[in-house]
């Protein structure tokens with residue numbers, strides 16, 4: 001017991017000095033659990049996030065757009081793998097985290113439970129959803145757990161193309177025919193509020209927030225990040241000539257920030273609890289893809305075993 | 317709901333050399349049934365933007381690491397040997413190229 005207290009003091013001192021925690025370092029059980037939950041949810045979000053955009057790869061309007069979208073979706077798969085790899089350093093197996101996703105025990109970002117109805121959604125997702133994710137991920141580059149931080153550094157390097165390609169799509173549509181502009185506006189209307197929800201509950205209602213800040217897992221609060229996102233994104237919408245669907249949105253010179261309207265928290269919790277438009281289909285697709293890939297995994301394992309055996313015979 | 321009980325394959329640690337002449341640097345891990353597929357997976361996951369000129373993959377269970385608790389005693393022996401550093405020695409002023 002006394003030992004644990006000593007170890008905890010060492011751990012706190014390390015955080016205080018701004019040092020990173022590495023996989024073999026002693027850490028409080030709650031720190032480990034919080035990280036496993038957060039990193040695996042983050043990984044699941046990257047992977048499930050491939051579906052709404054994957055939906056449009058075969059229908060992209062040009063070969064250039066198709067190549068770009070394919071590369072972006074492939075990146076998201078890569079981000080999932082960096083994060084699963086970081087998560088496994090905390091002592092949980094890949095098998096277990098995938099099981100938690102498929103059984104519904106683990107969550108992923110609710111934004112991916114909304115459908116992608118038009119091509120303009122590819123623009124809105126890159127611009128807004130990746131934009132919001134970047135906000136969060138830039139902060140997480142300084143998270144206290146070493147493997148998580150390193151994965152974030154890699155991810156951030158790759159993300160900026162995601163946002164730029166999305167904004168480029170929006171630019172083309174916003175400057176196109178009236179129908180195209182209407183399509184861009186419609187996409188903004190549908191994605192704006194769910195994007196603001198990505199930052200999570202308000203600080204006052206976020207149960208894990210204080211502890212995560214104390215442990216330097218998070219460096220900024222949900223509300224701080226959300227405000228920063230609004231302040232950066234509104235001028236980008238103005239540049240497109242599109243209207244942000246919030247009648248309460250207005251510049252506050254005193255705060256040097258935008259005031260904005262209240263998020264529909266009922267919708268937020270409803271989607272988190274599994275009742276969003278696409279929750280079911282996202283998990284069904286994941287399970288199906290996993291099951292359909294089973295024979296490939298088995299064949300590869302059998303081939304590896306056979307080769308290992310042959311090598312043994314040769315040595316003998 | 318389905319359950320995932322089939323193999324996710326062993327873990328391989330991945331080290332990438334970013335430029336010729338540079339040391340290989342650890343960048344994460346992949347799952348693979350054998351070393352050839354481990355290499356291919358590592359290429360796909362960690363070098364999508366030509367970040368590498370060479371990749372090492374090592375079975376994760378083949379790595380032995382020093383443990384953080386021993387950081388003191390383990391690295392101690394080198395802390396009290398300042399004479400391993402060039403600044404330990406006094407050279408008369410005016411002597412060049414040393």
Ligand SMILES: [Fe+2]
Nearest residue numbers: 046075076079
């Ligand atoms: Fe990503």
Ligand SMILES: [Fe+2]
Nearest residue numbers: 076130159162
């Ligand atoms: Fe992205």
